[in-house]
Amino acid sequence: MNDFDFLHGSWDVANRRLTAPLGSGPATWVEFSGHAVVRPLFGGAGNIDEITFPTLGRQGVTLRLFDHETGRWSIHWSDSRTGRPDPPVVGGFTGDRGDFHGEDTYDGRPIGVHFTWYRLGRLFWILSAEPAASGAVDGKAEVRAVYWTYSGAPTTRPGAVPGVAGPARSGRDGLGPDTARWEHEFSADGGRTWELNWTMDLTRTGHVGA
Structure with missing residues (x-):
């Protein structure tokens, strides 16, 4: 039920939106900024997400709730x-991707609606297996923090970090992703x-309580 814990905190949001969905003419997109603050509810079984679009002069709010009986959001x-409120979309996560479906109307005709959430970049520590060519102290391997966008579990691969020699081991910081993506x-x-x-x-600007 804690699938959306990664979203708790504050975020800068780069938006890109189609001006005339389901239209017959050429696609025209607009871009605009946003800032979101997401607060947990019910110990992680829900959250409230308030977003402001400063250049548009409006706000939005999302309420996410986990159904304990069905196991769906x-x-x-x-x-x-x-x-x-718009009609809800319902679904869940498989790995780092969440899919949610619903029904609505647009311009008087019935439509299907699909939300997709992606948990993307996480802050990793990278530990070299041998001292780096520069920056090592007393022959000890150095540790560096980097942002690494990934899909799936951390892997081991040589040359993952510039300046760190030998195979590099990686691990999660436990704070959740620092980038995410939503599609509609x-x-x-x-x-x-x-x-x-x-x-x-989305790019994180702060964690819960920060």
């Missing part, structure tokens, strides 16, 4: 322009095809 979004899609044909219409690329 429901995600509820509302925009300050309407003050009304519509389908007007019952899920046979999907059109991407909004992305958010």
Whole structure:
């Protein structure tokens, strides 16, 4: 039930949005900034996510709740322009990817809605197996912290960090990812095809309580 613990904290958000989803003309995208603060609820079985779009002059709020009976999450979004919640999307995570589906209407026609969450970069420690050519003290291997975007479990590979000699071992810092991505899609044909219409690329600015 702690799938969304990685999101707790504050984030800068780079948005890219399609101006006319499901339109027949050429695709036109707009970009705008955002800042989000996510606070946990129910010991990790929920959270509330408040986002501000300063250049648009509006805000949004997301409520995420974990259903203990079904083991699935429901995600509820509302925009300050309407003050009304959209129909929820429901789903869960497999590894570092979460998929959530729902139904809504757009321009008077029924559509399918798909949210995708990606847990991306984590802060890793990198420990060289032998002293680096520079920076080592008294022949001891040095430790450096780096950001490494990855998918899946940490691996061992030589030459992973410039200046660190020999095979490098990596480990998670335990604080969760420092980058994440959200994607929003519509389908007007019952899920046979999907059109991407909004992305958010998130970069952490603080952890919970920071």
